[in-house]
Amino acid sequence: MKAQNKQIGTPMNRVDGRLKVTGAATYSAEYQLPGLAYAVLVGSTIARGRVSSIDTRAAERAPGALAVITHFNAPKVPGFAKGQNPSQPPTAGQPLQVFQDDKVRFNDQPIAVVVADTYERARFAAGLVKAQYVQEKHQTDMTVGTRQAFQPTQARKNPKSPVADYQRGRADAYQTAPIKLEAEYIIPTEVHHPIELQAVTAHWEAPDRLTLYDKTQGTIRTRNDFAKEWNLPEANVKVIATFVGGAFGNGLHSWPHESAAIMAAKQVNRPVKLVLSREQMFTMVGYRPYTWQKIGMSATPDGKITALTHEATGQTSTYEEFTESTVQQSRMMYAAPNVNTRYRLAALDVSTPIWMRGPGEATGAFALESAMDEMAHQLRLDPLEFRLRNYADQDPENGRPWSTKFLKECYQMGAERIGWSKRPLTPGTLRDGDWLVGYGMGVGTFGAHRSKAQTSARLLPTGTVLLQCATTDIGPGTGTAMTQIAADTLGLPPEKIRFELGNSQFPTAPTQGGSSTVNSVGAAVQEACLALRDKLRQLAAASNSAFAVAQKEDVVLADGYLALTGNPAARANYADLVRQPDDALVTVESKPSEEQKKYSMYSFSVHFAKVRVQPLTGEVRVSKLVSCADAGTIVNLKTAANQMKGGAVGGIGMALMEAATIDNRFGRYITKDLADYHVPVHADAPAVEVLFVNQPDPHVNALGTKGIGEIAIIGVAPAIANAVFNATGKRIRELPITPDKLI
Amino acid sequence: MATNPETDLPPTNHDEARRSFLRQSSLLTALALVPGPVVHAASAELDETVAAAFEKMPLKLEINGKKYKFSVEPRTTLLDLLREQLHLTGTKKGCDYGQCGACTVHVDGQRVNSCLSFAVMHEGKKITTIEGLADGDKLHPMQEAFVKHDGFQCGYCTPGQIMSAVACVREGHADSEAEIREYMSGNICRCGAYANIVAAIQEVKQGGQKV
Ligand code: FES
Numbered sequence: 001m002k003a004q005n006k007q008i009g010t011p012m013n014r015v016d017g018r019l020k021v022t023g024a025a026t027y028s029a030e031y032q033l034p035g036l037a038y039a040v041l042v043g044s045t046i047a048r049g050r051v052s053s054i055d056t057r058a059a060e061r062a063p064g065a066l067a068v069i070t071h072f073n074a075p076k077v078p079g080f081a082k083g084q085n086p087s088q089p090p091t092a093g094q095p096l097q098v099f100q101d102d103k104v105r106f107n108d109q110p111i112a113v114v115v116a117d118t119y120e121r122a123r124f125a126a127g128l129v130k131a132q133y134v135q136e137k138h139q140t141d142m143t144v145g146t147r148q149a150f151q152p153t154q155a156r157k158n159p160k161s162p163v164a165d166y167q168r169g170r171a172d173a174y175q176t177a178p179i180k181l182e183a184e185y186i187i188p189t190e191v192h193h194p195i196e197l198q199a200v201t202a203h204w205e206a207p208d209r210l211t212l213y214d215k216t217q218g219t220i221r222t223r224n225d226f227a228k229e230w231n232l233p234e235a236n237v238k239v240i241a242t243f244v245g246g247a248f249g250n251g252l253h254s255w256p257h258e259s260a261a262i263m264a265a266k267q268v269n270r271p272v273k274l275v276l277s278r279e280q281m282f283t284m285v286g287y288r289p290y291t292w293q294k295i296g297m298s299a300t301p302d303g304k305i306t307a308l309t310h311e312a313t314g315q316t317s318t319y320e321e322f323t324e325s326t327v328q329q330s331r332m333m334y335a336a337p338n339v340n341t342r343y344r345l346a347a348l349d350v351s352t353p354i355w356m357r358g359p360g361e362a363t364g365a366f367a368l369e370s371a372m373d374e375m376a377h378q379l380r381l382d383p384l385e386f387r388l389r390n391y392a393d394q395d396p397e398n399g400r401p402w403s404t405k406f407l408k409e410c411y412q413m414g415a416e417r418i419g420w421s422k423r424p425l426t427p428g429t430l431r432d433g434d435w436l437v438g439y440g441m442g443v444g445t446f447g448a449h450r451s452k453a454q455t456s457a458r459l460l461p462t463g464t465v466l467l468q469c470a471t472t473d474i475g476p477g478t479g480t481a482m483t484q485i486a487a488d489t490l491g492l493p494p495e496k497i498r499f500e501l502g503n504s505q506f507p508t509a510p511t512q513g514g515s516s517t518v519n520s521v522g523a524a525v526q527e528a529c530l531a532l533r534d535k536l537r538q539l540a541a542a543s544n545s546a547f548a549v550a551q552k553e554d555v556v557l558a559d560g561y562l563a564l565t566g567n568p569a570a571r572a573n574y575a576d577l578v579r580q581p582d583d584a585l586v587t588v589e590s591k592p593s594e595e596q597k598k599y600s601m602y603s604f605s606v607h608f609a610k611v612r613v614q615p616l617t618g619e620v621r622v623s624k625l626v627s628c629a630d631a632g633t634i635v636n637l638k639t640a641a642n643q644m645k646g647g648a649v650g651g652i653g654m655a656l657m658e659a660a661t662i663d664n665r666f667g668r669y670i671t672k673d674l675a676d677y678h679v680p681v682h683a684d685a686p687a688v689e690v691l692f693v694n695q696p697d698p699h700v701n702a703l704g705t706k707g708i709g710e711i712a713i714i715g716v717a718p719a720i721a722n723a724v725f726n727a728t729g730k731r732i733r734e735l736p737i738t739p740d741k742l743i
Numbered sequence: 744m745a746t747n748p749e750t751d752l753p754p755t756n757h758d759e760a761r762r763s764f765l766r767q768s769s770l771l772t773a774l775a776l777v778p779g780p781v782v783h784a785a786s787a788e789l790d791e792t793v794a795a796a797f798e799k800m801p802l803k804l805e806i807n808g809k810k811y812k813f814s815v816e817p818r819t820t821l822l823d824l825l826r827e828q829l830h831l832t833g834t835k836k837g838c839d840y841g842q843c844g845a846c847t848v849h850v851d852g853q854r855v856n857s858c859l860s861f862a863v864m865h866e867g868k869k870i871t872t873i874e875g876l877a878d879g880d881k882l883h884p885m886q887e888a889f890v891k892h893d894g895f896q897c898g899y900c901t902p903g904q905i906m907s908a909v910a911c912v913r914e915g916h917a918d919s920e921a922e923i924r925e926y927m928s929g930n931i932c933r934c935g936a937y938a939n940i941v942a943a944i945q946e947v948k949q950g951g952q953k954v
């Protein structure tokens with residue numbers, strides 16, 4: 001018997017909704033620990049050079065000050081002493097070892113941490129630290145960096161690396177074609193800026209036992225990093241991240257502030273809380289790298305792409321090579337015979353970037369999907385029609401079949417809902433009063449990734465099933481989706497399920513990122529629940545032979561007792577089955593199958609935008625967005641739609657306002673807070689209509705999910721840029737599209 | 744730290760400044776009249792403790808219907824008082840600069856960014872935080888509506904959004920979707936749950952419940 005879906009696919013309210021609306025949800029800076037001390041980081045005021053001296057005397061004597069740590073007196077970190085930073089570099093290089101040397105690698109690099117007994121006192125004392133520097137010439141200008149771009153180490157070492165150069169057919173074949181375009185696109189540095197400031201509370205519960213309440217996307221990753229850093233057994237490091245106030249990628253790496261807080265806690269022998277300021281969020285926890293791109297494309301007069309070349313250079317730091325899949329979409333999205341991609345890095349005196357929602361794919365889609373619109377315009381073709389003419393029925397990158405692909409269905413639904421037929425073929429011709437109106441579209445895709453994950457399931461004597469997994473929830477509603485999956489797999493109402501997450505002592509789960517949580521953890525939850533059914537059957541079989549011969553699918557978890565379908569006489573009370581707490585406990589590990597390798601597995605999305613542009617002021621208003629997703633089974637229609645809307649809002653930010661700007665004379669950000677770095681507010685967010693194909697993918701996992709988080713934003717920015725072109729006839733190839741670029 | 748003029752003092756003079764403050768303080772002059780050993784102790788180890796006490800101000804607040812008496816440093820913001828001293832962590836810190844709205848509370852019924860006001864500015868006032876919005880176990884209609892419409896993702900901006908939303912309705916600024924968007928624009932939701940937040944506010948407004 002296949003479990004019937006009663007919860008999966010419904011718009012169930014979040015299981016932690018009540019905690020979130022009452023202020024009872026506890027985030028990493030909100031744990032009350034006895035003797036808690038406060039730490040504040042002091043950043044460098046030069047971008048490159050050495051710290052020659054630091055005067056900490058005034059800070060040390062300030063009221064309530066407990067310690068001032070700099071590279072002159074920092075405690076020895078055993079993992080650092082081994083000569084390697086144990087926290088994982090994104091791909092190559094050496095993550096910053098905080099307070100280990102006098103070198104300044106970027107402006108606002110932490111050079112001291114001040115600890116005091118209250119927050120106000122720590123902050124005051126931090127202001128008293130004075131550093132002297134030997135300054136060196138810095139380089140933070142990407143226009144210079146791009147000219148000195150290099151191939152990532154990973155690609156040089158391994159030509160099969162996803163960031164290595166790629167070619168099918170002839171390279172740069174567009175150059176000799178009669179109908180071609182060549183255009184450069186730029187996205188500036190963008191910053192994640194979750195509303196919760198990055199925070200960690202470090203507590204040495206014993207000299208060899210560390211607990212971190214941390215804003216991280218992966219409790220296991222963070223645990224492993226700091227266990228290595230402090231040379232501790234993994235079991236001695238506990239990472240708690242029950243609630244994470246957004247992250248969008250900046251919780252995918254271990255950062256200097258975490259090491260600093262741990263050091264500080266060791267030094268003062270008290271738990272220490274460290275919360276970054278909004279300004280420090282620009283420099284200390286990664287960002288979406290400034291990226292230069294070039295697309296070359298050629299097509300036949302009837303709209304078949306003959307060649308496509310995609311080049312990209314992304315910004316990284318001088319000490320770590322951060323890479324992402326910026327050019328991936330160009331390899332597999334359209335069925336062109338000649339395709340090549342080149343991905344390069346430019347090392348600047350800045351901190352290291354990290355994946356930001358939709359990561360490289362969102363950056364790459366801005367270039368590719370803008371170019372698609374440009375070519376369609378050149379051919380005088382409807383951009384949707386142009387995409388249909390180049391639709392890939394199998395993965396052109398490797399010739400494999402798609403596991404599922406319902407992108408055509410997305411095109412159709414979305415076009416209808418936005419009113420695509422009203423789009424004028426000639427730009428600048430549609431008006432609404434004083435305003436110009438335009439329509440645009442952009443396509444997104446992201447790999448349907450699944451990794452190994454574990455979950456435990458335990459029947460409590462009350463009849464509630466408790467599931468535990470180390471996964472996190474940075475906002476999508478992981479706990480809610482897992483509750484639905486468990487409820488359906490066990491045939492229980494959701495009230496009878498308790499799903500606990502965000503603790504590294506729970507069974508291992510991958511980091512929440514890359515849209516893979518439901519694919520991976522969802523599968524583990526489902527398998528754990530099936531294993532629990534069988535375990536219960538076995539337990540019951542000891543006293544009732546009917547259970548011994550029954551199939552696990554026939555086991556029914558009734559209210560207070562275990563039953564069998566079709567055998568009303570068979571009953572076993574939970575209280576009798578569960579005498580010891582671990583009697584009815586199973587822990588499973590769920591893995592992707594080998595079978596999967598035969599397929600190309602991707603989620604797809606298309607975004608349609610309708611914009612209004614005021615020609616005199618250059619103001620752009622997005623009046624409507626329609627986002628359609630082919631993301632496999634949708635576990636929770638409410639939270640999934642919310643996630644899609646959130647991605648669309650993020651795309652509006654990318655398209656119209658977000659840019660972190662460095663004054664290259666000083667190598668320092670001039671955007672320092674949310675008044676300078678604009679993100680969309682209520683007034684910027686239009687109605688977003690979300691449509692799901694909601695067809696299960698049979699290959700990713702038994703649930704049929706493919707993932708939503710990234711495709712929600714990938715393709716939104718080009719949809720808006722294309723709509724602006726349609727409204728005004730102006731092609732803006734450098735984001736964000738601020739009014740000055742339109743007038 | 745730019746907001747704290749004290750940081751502009753030459754650092755090494757700081758202790759000096761504190762002591763001269765203590766010497767000049769009329770209260771400490773009064774202390775000088777008490778027996779010698781007490782004064783001696785005050786000037787030695789108790790120096791800091793006494794100084795700290797002098798640097799604090801008395802403050803009375805009513806928070807979520809409960810009366811409190813504090814002694815707080817004048818530089819302590821209402822937000823930090825709530826979060827760090829009262830452990831009312833439902834009120835969130837998202838920027839500390841009055842730019843995100845995560846710290847919104849009601850002061851005598853008006854919405855206020857608690858990060859932008861010092862606690863001592865609110866002597867005798869009534870503060871309502873997210874923890875004080877529900878009626879015991881019964882959620883406030885706005886909280887109910889946020890759950891129903893999924894007006895959040897990570898939940899971090901949520902207390903501020905809800906406090907702002909309640910005020911927005913009470914102010915009479917929730918008559919249309921556009922008006923709500925305008926009057927809620929001081930509350931940033933980086934997760935982008937805006938459409939759902941607006942839907943929640945509209946439902947409460949149209950439902951006509953008392954907020
Ligand atoms: S924390 Fe007060 S407005 Fe952001």
Ligand code: FES
Pocket residue numbers: 195245246475894895896897898899900901931932933934935936
């Ligand atoms: S719910 Fe995450 S910032 Fe609003």
